[in-house]
Amino acid sequence: MMILLNPGPVNLSDRVRNALLRPDLCHREVEFSQLQSKIREKLLQVYNLQGEHWAAILLTGSGTAAMEAMITSLVPKNGKLLVLENGVYGERLSKIANIHGIEYLTLHHPWGAQIDIKGLVTLLDENDDITHLAVVHHETTTGRLNNLTQLGTICQKRNIQLLVDAVSSFGAEELNFESWGMTACAATANKCLHGVPGTSFVIVRRSALAPTDTIQRTLYLDLATYCQQQDKGGTPFTQSVQAFYALAEALQELEEQGGWRARHSHYSQLVNLVRNELLAMGIEPLLPATNSSVVLNAFYLPKGFSYDEFHDQLKAQGFVIYAGQGTLAKSIFRVSTMGAIARTDIERFLAIVKSVIIVLL
Numbered sequence: 287m288m289i290l291l292n293p294g295p296v297n298l299s300d301r302v303r304n305a306l307l308r309p310d311l312c313h314r315e316v317e318f319s320q321l322q323s324k325i326r327e328k329l330l331q332v333y334n335l336q337g338e339h340w341a342a343i344l345l346t347g348s349g350t351a352a353m354e355a356m357i358t359s360l361v362p363k364n365g366k367l368l369v370l371e372n373g374v375y376g377e378r379l380s381k382i383a384n385i386h387g388i389e390y391l392t393l394h395h396p397w398g399a400q401i402d403i404k405g406l407v408t409l410l411d412e413n414d415d416i417t418h419l420a421v422v423h424h425e426t427t428t429g430r431l432n433n434l435t436q437l438g439t440i441c442q443k444r445n446i447q448l449l450v451d452a453v454s455s456f457g458a459e460e461l462n463f464e465s466w467g468m469t470a471c472a473a474t475a476n477k478c479l480h481g482v483p484g485t486s487f488v489i490v491r492r493s494a495l496a497p498t499d500t501i502q503r504t505l506y507l508d509l510a511t512y513c514q515q516q517d518k519g520g521t522p523f524t525q526s527v528q529a530f531y532a533l534a535e536a537l538q539e540l541e542e543q544g545g546w547r548a549r550h551s552h553y554s555q556l557v558n559l560v561r562n563e564l565l566a567m568g569i570e571p572l573l574p575a576t577n578s579s580v581v582l583n584a585f586y587l588p589k590g591f592s593y594d595e596f597h598d599q600l601k602a603q604g605f606v607i608y609a610g611q612g613t614l615a616k617s618i619f620r621v622s623t624m625g626a627i628a629r630t631d632i633e634r635f636l637a638i639v640k641s642v643i644i645v646l647l
C-alpha cells in the first residue's frame with residue numbers, strides 16, 4: 287500500500303473504505319435523509335456547536351466548492367470583503383471574489399509570511415466600509431497556521447464578519463467559533479476528517495444566512511438554498527451518496543478516537559518526529575515549529591536532489607511526498623500527517639529518506 291504524505295486525499299482506514307460498500311441509495315429516500323442529518327449533527331459536534339445557532343451545510347464538490355459557496359453566499363450585495371493573502375489558498379479566495387464581481391480588497395503577503403497585524407489595522411482604519419474578512423486558517427502552501435485569535439479580536443471590535451478557509455485544519459487544529467467570533471468556515475471530508483473526496487461543507491452561523499440585501503450569485507453553490515432544504519431532510523441536487531457513507535463513518539471513528547484534540551496530538555507526535563529526524567539528516571524546515579500546523583510542514587529539498595528525483599525514489603519505496611507550488615516548486619517538498627497513518631509508517635518513511643540521501647553524501 288502506498289502511504290500518502292500529501293494533504294488529501296488521505297489514506298483511508300479499513301472501516302471508512304468498507305463504508306463505501308453500503309447499499310445503493312436514492313437521495314430522495316428517508317435513509318439518505320437520516321444519513322445527511324447524522325453527518326450534519328456530527329460535524330457540529332466536532333467543535334461542540336449548537337444546532338440552534340449553527341448549521342453544517344453539505345455540498346458535493348471538493349474543498350474549493352465550499353470556499354466558493356461561503357464567499358458567494360455570505361457577502362451581501364452592499365458588502366465589502368478584505369482577503370488576507372499569504373499563500374495559494376488566500377489568493378484563491380480573492381480569485382473567487384473577483385470572478386463573482388464582489389467588491390474586495392486584499393492585504394497581500396509573500397507566501398509563508400506572518401500576517402502583518404499593524405498593516406491590517408491601518409488598512410481597516412482607512413476602509414471603514416469593510417464588512418467581511420476572509421482568511422485561510424492553515425495555509426497549506428507552506429504549513430503556516432495563521433493566528434485567528436488575533437484576527438478574531440480585531441474583527442469583533444469592528445463588527446466585521448470573519449470567514450475562514452479551514453479546509454486543511456478542520457478536525458485537527460483548534461477552532462474557537464464562538465470566542466473568535468467566526469461567521470463561517472469552509473472545510474472538506476477528505477483532509478483531517480479522513481473521509482473520501484467528493485463532499486465538502488460550510489459551517490455557518492444561522493443568523494448570517496439571510497441578510498436582507500443578499501443576492502443569489504450562483505445556482506449550485508447557494509448556501510441558503512441548501513440549508514433550507516437540508517433542515518427539512520432534503521437536498522436541492524444529487525449528493526455524493528457513497529462519499530456521505532464514508533464521511534459518516536470517518537466522523538464516528540474520529541469521535542471514538544477522542545475527537546479533534548486526540549487527532550491534534552497524534553499529528554503533532556508524527557510531525558515532531560519528522561522535523562527532528564529530517565533536521566538530523568541536514569534537511570531544514572521552511573518555517574519554525576511554533577508558526578506551523580501539525581497537519582503539514584514544508585522542508586527544503588536535500589542538497590543535490592531535484593524534487594522529481596527525490597519524489598520518484600521515495601515513491602518507488604511506497605511513500606508519496608508533495609511538491610511545493612509556484613516559485614517554491616524548485617526548492618521545497620511538503621509532508622502531511624493527515625490520514626490513517628501510524629507512527630511506524632513515519633519511522634519507515636524516515637529510514638527510507640535516510641537511505642536515499644546517504645547515497646549522495
Ligand SMILES: *Cc1c(COP(=O)(O)O)cnc(C)c1O
Binds near residue numbers: 350351451474
Ligand atoms: C486543499 C485545500 C483547499 C481545497 O482544495 P480542493 O482541491 O478543492 O479540495 C482549500 N484550501 C486549503 C487551505 C486547502 O489546503
